[in-house]
Every structure is written in C-alpha cells, then in structure tokens.
Amino acid sequence: MPDFVPKQSVSLSAPKLQESSGPLSPPPPPPPPPMAGDKAPRASTQGAPPPPPPPGLHGAASLEGAIPTLPVFLAGNRAQNPLKPAGMALPQVIKPTRPMKQLFWNKLPMGNITQTVWKDICDPSSDVGTIELDFTEIDEIFCKNQIVSTNANAKTEKKKAVSLFGQNRANNIGIMLSRIKLSYPEIRTALLKILDNDLSIENLKAIKQYVPTNDEIEVVREYDGDFEVLGAAEKFYRQIVDIPRLSERLTAMIFRRRLEIDVAELKPEMDVLRMTIDELQNSKRLKGLLKTILLIGNHMNASSFRGNAYGFQLDALLKIRDTKGVEGAKPGSTTLLHYLAKAVNAKDPSLLKFIDEVPHLEAAARISVQTLMSSVNSLVGGMNQIREETQALRKVKTLPPNDLFIEVMEKFVDANEEGIQKLIEVGQSLEIDLKKLLMFYGEDPNNAKPEDFFGMLVSFSTMLQNSQAENEALAKKLEKNQQTANKNRRPSDTLAGSSVAPVRDGNLDDAIRGLRTGLRRNRGARPTSRVFDISPEALQSINASLHSRQSSRQR
Numbered sequence: 001m002p003d004f005v006p007k008q009s010v011s012l013s014a015p016k017l018q019e020s021s022g023p024l025s026p027p028p029p030p031p032p033p034p035m036a037g038d039k040a041p042r043a044s045t046q047g048a049p050p051p052p053p054p055p056g057l058h059g060a061a062s063l064e065g066a067i068p069t070l071p072v073f074l075a076g077n078r079a080q081n082p083l084k085p086a087g088m089a090l091p092q093v094i095k096p097t098r099p100m101k102q103l104f105w106n107k108l109p110m111g112n113i114t115q116t117v118w119k120d121i122c123d124p125s126s127d128v129g130t131i132e133l134d135f136t137e138i139d140e141i142f143c144k145n146q147i148v149s150t151n152a153n154a155k156t157e158k159k160k161a162v163s164l165f166g167q168n169r170a171n172n173i174g175i176m177l178s179r180i181k182l183s184y185p186e187i188r189t190a191l192l193k194i195l196d197n198d199l200s201i202e203n204l205k206a207i208k209q210y211v212p213t214n215d216e217i218e219v220v221r222e223y224d225g226d227f228e229v230l231g232a233a234e235k236f237y238r239q240i241v242d243i244p245r246l247s248e249r250l251t252a253m254i255f256r257r258r259l260e261i262d263v264a265e266l267k268p269e270m271d272v273l274r275m276t277i278d279e280l281q282n283s284k285r286l287k288g289l290l291k292t293i294l295l296i297g298n299h300m301n302a303s304s305f306r307g308n309a310y311g312f313q314l315d316a317l318l319k320i321r322d323t324k325g326v327e328g329a330k331p332g333s334t335t336l337l338h339y340l341a342k343a344v345n346a347k348d349p350s351l352l353k354f355i356d357e358v359p360h361l362e363a364a365a366r367i368s369v370q371t372l373m374s375s376v377n378s379l380v381g382g383m384n385q386i387r388e389e390t391q392a393l394r395k396v397k398t399l400p401p402n403d404l405f406i407e408v409m410e411k412f413v414d415a416n417e418e419g420i421q422k423l424i425e426v427g428q429s430l431e432i433d434l435k436k437l438l439m440f441y442g443e444d445p446n447n448a449k450p451e452d453f454f455g456m457l458v459s460f461s462t463m464l465q466n467s468q469a470e471n472e473a474l475a476k477k478l479e480k481n482q483q484t485a486n487k488n489r490r491p492s493d494t495l496a497g498s499s500v501a502p503v504r505d506g507n508l509d510d511a512i513r514g515l516r517t518g519l520r521r522n523r524g525a526r527p528t529s530r531v532f533d534i535s536p537e538a539l540q541s542i543n544a545s546l547h548s549r550q551s552s553r554q555r
Helices: 007-019 110-115 117-121 135-142 167-178 184-193 201-209 214-222 232-240 246-281 284-300 314-322 336-347 349-357 361-365 369-394 405-440 450-488 508-517 536-554
Strands: none
Touching: 167 201, 167 232, 184 232, 184 246, 201 246, 214 232, 246 361, 246 369, 246 405, 246 450, 284 314, 284 336, 284 349, 314 336, 314 450, 336 349, 336 450, 349 450, 361 450, 369 405, 405 450
16 A cells, blocks of 8 residues: 555644744754654655754754654654544543553554544544443443452452562461361460360361461561451461460370370280280290291201201291202102191191281281380370470460460379370380290390281291192192093003902002992803903804804794
8 A cells, every 4th residue: 555645744734843943942852763664754845854863963953844744653652643634533532530451452653544444433424333331331340450349348459468478388378277267366266275176186287387487476576567468377377476385385285185096096006915925925836836847957957067956046937938849759848848838737737827826916017016115105205295385384474365275284184194104014014025025936135126026927827828728739639630540541451350450569559449439340141341352252252152042042
C-alpha cells in the first residue's frame, strides 16, 4: 500500500510549530525517528529542509521545516494529538473509577487510519452500531485490586502475608499447622493444660520438629507491625513464644503419652526371652541331638587333634552340611547332615524336631536384646528428665496462666515410678540370665549376641528337617524305581515250572517276591498258564495226548 500523506497535515501543523518555535528555552530534544513503515513527508515548497541536528545539539533554527509532520506519524504518542483524520470521531470514553488492568495493544499510526476498517468504525455517519456497556461492571471485574464482596464483614482487599522467616521454613510450618485441626490459640491452650484429646502424639512430634529457634523468637517479639498481615508460621509462633522451655515440655509430653505403649511393647518381648531361656536349659531333645553329633564327630576326628572332644561350639552345627559323602555311597548319605538325619530318624525320630521343645525360639531370634535393653534404659532416662523439667519450671518466676505442666507431670511420675522400677529389675535379671545361657551352651557372652545364637539354632533345625525330607523323598524314588524294575522283569527269569522258583544262592529275594505276588502252583489237571514259555515239542506232546483221550471216549 503506498504511503498516504494528507496535504492538510503540513499546512495545518507548520504555522503552529513556527509560532511556538521562537521563545523556546531550552529547546526541545531531537525527535525520535519515525515508526517502521512510516515515511516522513517532505515539504512541497522552498526545496528540501535541512537535516535534523545531531544528538546533543539544540537550536530554534533546526526546528523549522523538518519537525512539523513528526507528531502526526509517531505511533504510540501519548500526548493528545489534535490532528485526527477528517470525518472521524472517537466514541465517548468514560474514565474508569479505579486503577484498571491494561489491555495491551499497539496503536495504529494516525496517518494510516483512513485506509483501514477503523475509518468506518469511527465515522459518526457510518451504520456501525454501538452497544451499551456497563462500565461500572467492567471496573469491578478488571480493576487491578479486585473487591471480594461476599458479605459485609469481608475484607475489601486481600493483603499479601508478611513473612519474617525464610520461605521454605514458613511453608513447612504452614503445612504442619494445616494438619492440626485447631486454631493457634487452641494449640497454645492444649500445650499449657496438657490436653491429651486435643493433640495427638504425632501432632506433638510435628510441633517439636518446628519449635522456634532463639533467633525466630527474638524476631517475633521485636515485630511491632500489624500482626494480622503476618503469615501462618509467624502467627503461630506469636502464640507460643512465651511458653517456657517449649522443646523440653514437648519431649516430656511425648514421653508421657508413649509410656504405656512402650511398656506394652517391651513386656511381651521380655516374656519371650524368659521362656526361651527356660526351654533351652531343659530341652532333652537338643541335648540328645548334640550328644549324637559329638559321637559322630569324635569318630571322624579320631586320628586328629580335634578328636576326643568333650564338647564343641555350636556354630559347627551349620558346617555339618559341608561335609559330603564319597561318590557311590549309600542313599541318604549325600552329606553328613543327611546321614545324621537318617541315623536319628532310625533310632529316635523325636530328636529331629527338637525345636518343638523350644516353641519360643523363633520369636526370640527376631528380638534384638541390645535394642530391648536400650529401650528399658530410655524409660528410666525419660522419667528422670521429667523430674528435672518440673524442678526447672519451679524456678521460673512467671509462668503463663493456666500452665498445668508441673501438676500433671508430678502426678504422672508418682503413678508410674514403681512400675518403671520393676521393669528395670526384670530387664537386668533377664540380661544376666541370657549371658548364663550363652555360657551354658559354650558361647562367649562378651562376643555372642543372644539373637544370633537363637537364629543359629533355628537355622540348624530347618536344615536338619529339610535333610530328612530329602532322605524320605529319595527313598520313595528308589522304591518306585525298584517296583518298576520288578514289573519289567520276565517271569521265566524267576520261575521254573512252578509258581515259586526253588531257593538257590542269590535268588532268595526273588522267591520272597514270588510269594508276595500270590502266584498259584501248577496243577496237572489244568492247562499250563499262558505266562510260561512252551517249546514246540511239548506242545506236540500235549496235542497227541488230547487226541488219544478223545479216541478212547468214542470207543
């Protein structure tokens, strides 16, 4: 599209610029270059105008001729431009009543409007209709700061929360608080009055994890601004900063709530260990099995320094399987453990299931004695900490109103002190008896762990019973193979003229097997069984005999 330059632009604007160019002080800065696609019109008279002055040079003379057309073609010129295309009028603009969000667009240069659709739109004589708009509604919807008009008491403007802490710290505290279905004053009251129904153990642990540091306490106390604009973390800390020794208080509260649960978990484990000690000390089957192993081991070690042993460390039980039998040995002798199972099963099968006399052994193997004793000792430490905390709070000059910590905790200590003392005594006695048990079975109590010792016996029991099961499976397989071989054997190999072969050297088993099959003896008056081989000569003799009998009867 060729550039269109209205003639009246030059003739109308030149006089005004000339009138205002005389007394300018200081002169205006050089104008910016035209927008892309715009071409500055050149004066049609007096020849070409002088070039614009270089940057930094100002003078009234330089304004003549070159500047008059620039205001017309500057895109985005915010100043009211009196030069509008002929026959065009903007619809009436109603100013907004509040700051509005902006609709970002690029204004078309004024000189290009007359050849666009906008000429018709802005032409008062055009038939383009104008709809009525509710500008008040537009102001409410698209203002910069929206008004929340839910009710009369609602805030007219949402203020951004003020954070006094780091963003991550504040966010984590906010997440923690969102899981506690109490207001901040209610949380404060529950901490002061030790209200078990309001705060769970998990709530107490979460609060303890985010106890305010000394720096955070100082920041909250020094803040003198509007507390309503603070974030959730800051508002919560403002409620609890005056609770003395908050971290120690929470530790005591958690211990108080956990005591009954911890004792309920410790007692069954201590009972299992106590019963396992008694069962192992009195197990006759285990002792009989160990004696059998000692006999076999001394026999095998007779020619070495390991022989003539009166006992052995029980870790050797797991090594019995490593001693393998020679190739071609009797079935059930694959390893020494298989042989042990076979021998014990033949003489006293009950020894294979010695673990039946120690029914609590497997459960005891899953208990860490060290952890158990540490838990018992922690109960003692927890009670001592509560005593120390109540004494420390008594020295605090001013406690918050309704602080019932000292009263509640002293009653708790009085009610549970005797039970904790008994638990300590049981734990100490159990620890001594476990060491005695290890020594009873030849173990070093300073190096061996009870749970490892129990686990070793459980593993040996499993290995022994598995070996016996493998022996039984092998025996069934051999028996099945023997039965198959017997079925495939020809009767003529074992019978000669009668249902039972005469007993000779080497075929006693065949004779017994023949008796078990129940074969009947041959009778002279009956035909020979089909299972026997008959020679042609014998068959011919039989036929001749039958023919002779028939001839006699006919006579």
